[in-house]
Amino acid sequence: MPPTETPVCFHCGSALPAGATVMATLEGEPREFCCAGCETAARFILAQGLGGYYAFRAPSAPAPGRARDWSAFDRAEARRRYTHLRADGRSEVSLRVDGMHCAACAWLIERGLERLPGAQAAHVDVTGARVELAYDADRLPLSRVLATLEQLGFQPRPLAFGNADTGEDAQRRAALRRLGIAGIGMMQVMTYAGSLYAGAWHGMSPALEALFRWVSLLVATPVVTYAAAPFFLGAWRSLRAGTLGMDVPVALSIAAAYAASLWATVTGTGTVYFDSVVMFTFFLTLGRFVEQSVRQRAGERQEAVARLLPEAALRLLPDGGGERVLPEELAVGDLIRVRPGERAPADGEVVEGGSEFDESLLTGESAPRVKGAGATVAAGTLNLRNALDLRVTRSGQDTTLAAAARLLARARAERPGVAATADAVATWFVGGVLLIAAAVGVYWSLVDTPRAFPAVLAVLVVTCPCALSLATPAALAAAADRLAHAGVWVVRGRAVETLARTDAAVFDKTGTLTRGTPRLVRVELLAADAPPADAPDAERQRQHWLAIAAGMERRSEHPMARAFAEAAARDDVAHVRNVAGAGIAATVGGRSYRLGRAEFAAPGAFWRPRVSDDESLVVLGDATGPLAAFVLTDAVRADAAATLRALARRGLRVEIASGDRTEVVAAVAQRLGVDSAAGDLSPAEKLATVRRLQRQGRVVTVIGDGVNDAPVLAGADVSVAVGGGTDLAKVSADLVLLGDRLEPLADAVDVARRTMRIVRENLAWAVLYNAVAVPLAASGHLAPWLAALGMSASSLLVVCNALRLRARPAAAFASGCTTAPAVA
Amino acid sequence: MNILFLLIPLGLMVLAAMVAAFLWAVRRGQFEDMEQAAVRILLDEDRAP
Incomplete structure (x- = not known):
């Protein structure tokens, strides 16, 4: 089946909305854009001579956001907080930049920033969504840097200087150093060991053998003391905590084998086990490194809740003026103004004015709340209507939002994981190994003392808990890596285990199955003298009314206005008046129009538009009556x-639980072919849906987007957040779907199931291997070098088995089509 | 086989150089981003603004 050719936006690559696109000729080529914002971004990029971006980037770019006021970042306070003055007089700033996803994005940002006057060097890290910039703060204001990034189509946010990030970086580098040292050391020691083995068969001069031993000791020492240090620390920590972790036998065997080899080398007697020591260290370090880096990368994606706060607050001064300050600077008692479309920067009490606030973030309530004088407004909630003044009651870490975030973090920490089971199993396994080793030691020291140490060491080394301590994390990490390529971030590695067993999926509707933002579906002509819908003139008229409506909506911050953001708009709009709860009145080209609810735009008109349950209506009218109706809907995702x-085919029971109106939910469910759907649910009721399924013995996956899903996501066995959702939701989810597609979810279930099959295979192998090897080692029939060889071969086998997960079917990438492989 | 008494210490020196180079590369952050470097060469400023 050939991939279908759908027209896409030149800049952001999203499908073009029907009927409402922006055409522009750029560098002699006609280009189509989904919205004016994308057109502006493309023009800016080309004007900078950075058109190479379009040739080499991955298929889609971020859609540009609204231009914001960054001036607060030029204040001295902001400078102190976000930038760092270097010894050479340059300033450094660290930015988190969302929307980067490929090397071309990095190139675009680096070039774009380095062209700014005063900029010195930009360093971009795509995986970490991080940009570091060195610049001359006197010539280049920080606000210009931020505005430039925004113009390029990315979402920047400065990071407070010297926060925890650097700690994580240092940790990662230390792990990398350890891995490198262990790897290089292993390669060397193995060649020496090969020579020693060859020498043992064919004869070797004692002097040469001593040389090889001493050189092996020299190379193995940093491996043991530096690369293997975390195992000793881990063992020590788990012993102090009174448990037997995986690190205990690992540390014991490394230490014992190294000490024995050291003794043998110094005295020139016995056997050396340097090869076993370094091999063991390297493979364990590798497993941990892979697991750690995958986890860290995922963790970087969950930035703090602070991102829900606005970049700047408008503080009112006693003289009547205002100044832009950072939300962190606000103190209790400050007077601030929150304009429509902005989020409140702190908790406060309304002093003057009245408006509606979208509190869905905190309460899950999607209907706006009316706030008059004296009402409290929570930080992070969105002002939908009019500007109003607040007196700050709580700011910074004391706000309701910050408290909610802390609560979520704690709930997450307390959630019991499968990790506990693995640890418990490990404790028994380790305890068993130590007991056997002790028994073997006692037995042989009574029967044949010289054979005691090699036998004990062989037992410790041969019983590599590789399937548990190495292969399982490696399989989980490989699965996470494979999923990351498919567009799914595994935030918690253990989620894969549960996802494999899941047999029920509960979807939220808004923002999950649907896009979450209204889209214009069609324009209906209503004027008395309007031509019939299919007349040639009709399309022109539709465009005419749409341009007027779009021009008026540009002045509005109402959520509905977003549906018009993509349309070409008139800019001769004047006398704009927002009427709360009704709509907007303005003059366009000298004529006055009203736009909004039918009763407001065309009062007294006896006319009912035909819309289905999941559609809503915005009417444009003037003194003569209604002119046009714009039908909006929250469009269902193309791949929903x-x-x-695909999920149903994999045996999952699919349900929809939504806080939206029941009729709307039913309409969407019918379109998607889902039998079981419920609307009008509070978060608690959604959670009850999950609990009901769990009581039926099902393992439930919840897929949601907003923060209002957070309690539901936390109650699920596996939680999935859709990328478009807010960051807080990501924080509380086990998996995050990147991008705008749901499709990777089915793939994720497959990968998870394959992962668990591989883990089971590995465990089965480990049982078989240990069952054969331990008796051999205990009875003294296994030399430690053979034990190490066996252990390494076994480790390699299980790790390679685990790494099979990284392979992905090429077909999934070649065909960009969204249909499941039913025809394959 | 006596040459080994020279070659192996020489090898050790190479090894030390290798480790030093590796540590230097880690400190310079050369392993931070493994994907960008491969594509970088394709992106060229062939047109001045």
């Missing part, structure tokens, strides 16, 4: 139906 079918 295919994804739900």
Whole structure:
């Protein structure tokens, strides 16, 4: 099946909305854009001579956001907080930049920033969503840097200087150093060991053998003391905590084998086990490194809740003026103004004015709340209507938002994981190994003392808990890596285990199955003298009314206005008046129009538009009556139906639980072919849906987007957040779907199931291997070098088995089509 | 086989150089981003603004 050719936006690569696109001729080529914002971004990029970006980037770019006011970042306070003055007089700033996803994005940002006057060097890290910039703070204001990034189509945010990030970086580098040292050391020691083994068969001069031993000791020492240090620390920590972790036998065997080899080398007697020591260290370090880096990368994606706060607050001064300050600078008692479309920067009490606030973030309530004088407004909630003044009651870490975030973090920490089971198993396994080793030691020292140490060491080394301590994390990490390529971030590695067993999926609707933002579906002509819908003139008229409506909506911050953001707009709009709860009145080209609810735009008109349950209506009218109606809907994602079918085919029971109106939910459910759907649910009721399924013995996956899903996500066995959702939701989810597609979810279930099959295979192998090897080692029939060889071969086998997960079917990438492989 | 008494210490020196180079590369952050470097060469400023 050939991939279908759908027209896409030149800049952001998203599908073009029907009927409402922006055409522009750039560098002699006609280009189509989904919205004016994308067109502006593309023009800016080309004007900078950075058109190479379009040739080499991955298929989609971020859609540019609204231009914001960054001036607060030029204040001295902001400078102190976010930038660092270097010894050479340059300043450094660290930015988190969302929307980067490929090397071309990095190139675009580096070039774009380095062209700014005063900029010195920009360093971009795509995986960490980080940009470091060195610049001359006197010539280049920080606000210009931020505005430039925004113009390029990314979402920047400065990071407070010297926060925890650097700690994580240092940790990663230390792990990398350890891995490198262990790897290089292993390669060397193995060649020496090969020579020693060859020498043992064919004869070797004692002097040469001593040389090889001493050189091996020299190389193995840093491996043991530096690369293997975390195992000793881990063992020590787990012993102090009174448990037997995986690190205990690892540390014991490394230490014992190294000490024995050291003794043998110095005295020139016995056997050396340097090869076993370094091999063991390297493989364990590698397993941990892979697991750690995958986890860290995922963790970087969950930035703090602070991102829900606005970049700047408008503080009112006693003289009536205002100044832009950082939300962190606000103190209790400050007077601030929150304009429509902005989020409140702190908790406060309304002093003057009245408006509606979207509190869905904190309460899950999607209907706006009316706030008059004296009402309290929580930080992070969105002002939908009018500007109003607040007196700050709580700011910074004391706000309701910060408290909610802390609560979520704690709930997450307390959630029991499968990790506990693995640890418990490990404790028994380790205890068993130590007991056997002790028994073997006692037995042989009574029967044949010289054979005691090699036998004990052989037992410790041969019983590599590799399937548990190495292969399982490696399999989980490989699965995470494989999923990351498919567009799914595994935030918690253990989620894969549960996802494999899941047999029920509960979807939220808004923002999950649907896009979460209204889109214009069609324009209906209502004027008395309007031509019939299919007349040639009709399309022109539709465009005419749409341009007027779009021009008026540009002045509005109402959520509905976003549906018009993509349309070409008139800019001769004047006398704009927002009427709360009704709509907007303005003059366009000298004529006055009203736009909004039918009763407001065309009062007295006896006319009912035909819309289905999941559509809503915005009417444009003037003194003569209604002129046009714009039908909006929260469009269902293109791949939602295919994804739900794919999940059903995999034996999952699919349900929809939404806080939206029941009729709307039913309409969407019918379109998607889902039998079981419920609307009008509070978060508690959604959670009850999950609990009901769990009581039926099902393992439930919850897929949601907003923060209002957080309690539901936390109650699920596996939680999935859709990338478009806010960051807080990501924080509380086990998996995050990147991008705008649901499709990777079905793939994720497959990968998870394959992962668990591989883990089971590895465990089965480990049982078999240990069952054969331990008796051999205990009875003294296994030399430690053979034990190490066996252990390494076994480790390699299970790790390679685990790494099979990284392979992905090429077909999934070649065909960009969204349908499941039913025809394959 | 006596040459080994020279070659192996020589090898050790190479090894030390290797470790030093590796540590230097880690400190310079050369392993931070493994994907960008491969594509970088394709992106060229062939047109001045």
